[in-house]
Amino acid sequence: MLRVLCNEASQTATMEQKNNTVVNPTFKPSFFENVGIKLFRLVNGLVPWHKLPGFLGAINLGVLRVELRAYNLHDGYSTAAPQGTVSSDPVEDERYLGARNSDGKFNSLQLPRMGCTGMRFGRNFPRQYTPRPTDEELWTPNPRMLSERFMKRKEDGGFIPATTLNLLAAAWIQFQTHDWFNHERKGNYPARGFALCNIVQMLTQHNGQSDADFDIPLPPGDTWPHGKMLLHHTKPDATLDDSDIACPGYRNTNTSWWDGSQIYGSEESVTNTLRAKHPDGKLELTPDESGRPIFLPRDVDGNVRTGFADNWWVGMEMLHTLFALEHNALCDMFRKAYPGWTGDQIFDKARLVNCALMAKIHTVEWTPAILAHPALQIAMSANWWGLVGEKLTKLLGRISKSSETISGIPGSGVDQYGVPFSLTEEFVSVYRMHSLIPDNIAFFGVGEGGRHVSTVPVDQTLLANSRQLFLKSGGGLSFTDAFYSFGINYPGAITNFNYPNFLRNLSTPDGQVKDMGTVDILRDRERGVPRYCQFRRLLRLPVPKSFEELTGGNKALAKDLSDAYNGDIELVDALVGSHSEPLPKGFGFSETAFRVFILMASRRLKSDRFIAGQWNEETYTREGFRWVQNTGMKDVLGRHFPELNSVLSKSKNVFAPWNMLGESKKYDGVETTVPKK
Template structure:
């Protein structure tokens, strides 16, 4: 057996396939917690036998989660490859352009200078569970129980009834799709899956629903045959690829021809819009699954990029267009990461421990004021002074997003059936539009015709509720979705099938691998207080609780107070949410400084939030934003909008 090479960027690189760190074609994580961490993990294990973390006082709950995250780093990070050679080396992938030492490469290369391919476009998604426990299913396993039947019984809104998430607003729903479009995008094969439609009562238009399979990566190791890897067409970094693209070639097409570093926008009078190609598709980094929510956020952060460019140009008139662009992109990406960490997450996980913990992820337990006033009190401790600037670390496994991470972000229930639009100044009701009329090529329609301004749309998103992430709450149009490429899909069926196809464990196995309690009966799964749901699940899954899909189980389990999604999904979230920050050289690593970002850019990231971004580009929103709390929670309602049920039913009262 050969000796391991020295650790690089937090990853132990083995030099022989037969190393003890490779079992079943699986590179095992090399991360081991220190003595103090093991003591903390052990102490909270004992406490949690009596009191779960979410019932502890806020600060103790936050520390409980911090030690849980360390435990998850040890047991729930796995590479998608059987050999570390896949990540490249400085020799095999030399950095020939010094520009990318201090700037992001659009395809994600060179974030790590030691492992230059890590996290770049085209690399495999990793796993939160050992690969040999995530095998490719047989065709019988793929279809058992029938995924369309599961969608009909547990996804469809019963009698069209919309279940609102009353602690959030529709902007929160748009935001998470905006972010996931930055993080992952599977490659599609030319081979189709024919899903048989259950007999009796199903109103699908054909006898089969035809979906393209996910394309597996080439087999680089014998283990890849039984447990295929799947490539991520996006970069895995928090680098704004939904705006800037996941290749340098795409990025160049989105920039102006002027040496100003700006992104292209069409201006109509005083209003800026995303430009369109000849087919009417928006010119932006990622334009699939398009609707007015994406139109709003892509436009907003293209505007924000251009405002950052103006600030940098004023402070540094000698900068070239490329230099301005590079710095503005760094600032814009870091700002989005900060907004997601300290604003969106505490809105959807409204629990005291999460309020403390997510703020500490960015600022540390010493808090924002002290960190901004004197800088980091601890050079390396992410707990004391936050993750940004604490030192990039891969925790024994090359960075990637994971198939299980993709799975827990299946949140189509957030989408309503209609959106009620109101004037952003007076609160006057303008229109209520079915969501299908605001998708794909129609996403700009109310904005372009002038019936609704961008400010009106953002205000309306601020007071409309999204759907709750629970059973029987998928919007009807997403269960009969006609896409521009001619496909007709039920996204409830798609969500179930994609998890199965990609080897995501079923609910009980999923929880077992996260060291959570595992239900032995359907009554236990639903918490013992919903016998009707328990019986429906038992009927659908042939009395075998081990067959319940991860998504259905997560929708069925009791919710922690204040949470917008299940504790099962949350376990993946607390591991991967911090990993996206901690692995990134431009956020956690040596590039987090004024030299890389510029003094003006670094201050922009530290000082700004979502309210600042909205108020900068749509000043008329400032008064209502000032009187509202978290920007992803319901805003103050103005005038006539108070009299409408639009914030609860997404339609005006009769």
């Protein structure tokens, strides 16, 4: 029965793709928005948005976002019932009317479980186009073969740098995705927001999916050294509707909100264990060898205690530490301003401000760095400040009460566009950016004029080893040295042939050994993410008719892709195709992936009560609101590591390569990823 339903869904998708796939909108744009959509469709038939003048291109992007909201927001559930109601999930503690709940509940008071821990991922495409694959679809072409041919980084000199970014930008996006999503895996049963009967059902039947690991077939002559390559299945949610059989839903074990859950945890019980036991609402930090409370707490095995500690390496150590310090600085500010407050009151406001600050930094600093296009510089600033700009908004407040275009999304009013908020499977897919990680990191001493100290393979900074660099016995680096080093090292480019080799032979704490290139392809297929051409078709993008058109005229790559995919361009995986297409000027990743980004980047802000809704001094306090509005990543770094201020003062964007100190310019290591001047 399952196979029949899957085949029927797959055949329907194939028929639709041959008939120029039609998707009905989930909400209706206004008359003027529809006029703009039709006008720019005509314009883009002649000139793509990224070749228009910057301001006009930004307007074009705003119109594209409206169209994407209409056609590319779809719920992971067949009804809104799992989102809860005011009567089924009343706010029993009035604290959460003005504060975030670690479980993610009560962000929406109308749909209390929306976006909370344990809710399903949504989709950017209708579920009939995202069916569970058949065995043939899952393994064709062989994902390990594709990883070997299109992802493997050459051993000697194979690193392809992204020269407009620094390594801090790579660490930042992993830091953020750890806040947003984590799929439930076999043996992982978070029960937040669900009835006990559903949990029992999941434990006993798994929608017919066997609990056995994927035994990934290895192509002939493969050199995989571990005999077999096994991978746990993503665990489907319980069957709540017949549509879940052909197109299963998958649950997010993190909250979907921009709520700092990577630091604070996605459950209140976890959050409470991370708070220091004193009345000021601070996060627990332990002292370094000089006595400064700066290190994240560890368990008896040396593993970090934080909200989300998977995939841990020195980059996560640095950013988690930085924003734990920022939280504690906020607590000090609030204690001084409001001496009569309880620890909970201080903690809640500090978390609220810290989360909003991270959302702002991502919107107006990280994104313009990785998408360094004139239209994006305007559009991302407008997402936060509106077209009236930062200076006028700070001086006069919101010029328009409700227009996100004029005065930005924060404070413009919450809108779900007819679909309950969630992050989507396709959003997860386009954030597969393992290529950003280099093989080695060159470290430099700020107090020594930028002199080279050591070059460390990234795989020696994983898990419990992430702290060793900061101990006298392990290198004696300071966090100042580490941030400076990340500021002048390049990350990898998001393209073919650039996965770090240690991630293609990665031992994980659950006992598995993985090739992450293979895993990335397999996970997309397993979860029903459409292949590249259908992905573009469903976004109303033109679909390449040949491999050479896909690669922008790169004949050698086109031939390799054609050979690997047996000449069938419809089989090309979304990830491989996105890595193969030519990029718009200034872009760090593909336009195909960017279309999902246009939609979801603003949705995370627009759906959030604490950003689009209660964006005011009453919620944040006068002091907290000013902190968010007047603070950027430079300020955060300089506040906690003031030795960086002289370097940062000369850098326009913290996520672009920093100016180097004199001694750093002299370094010419064989394996360095440092920019050459």
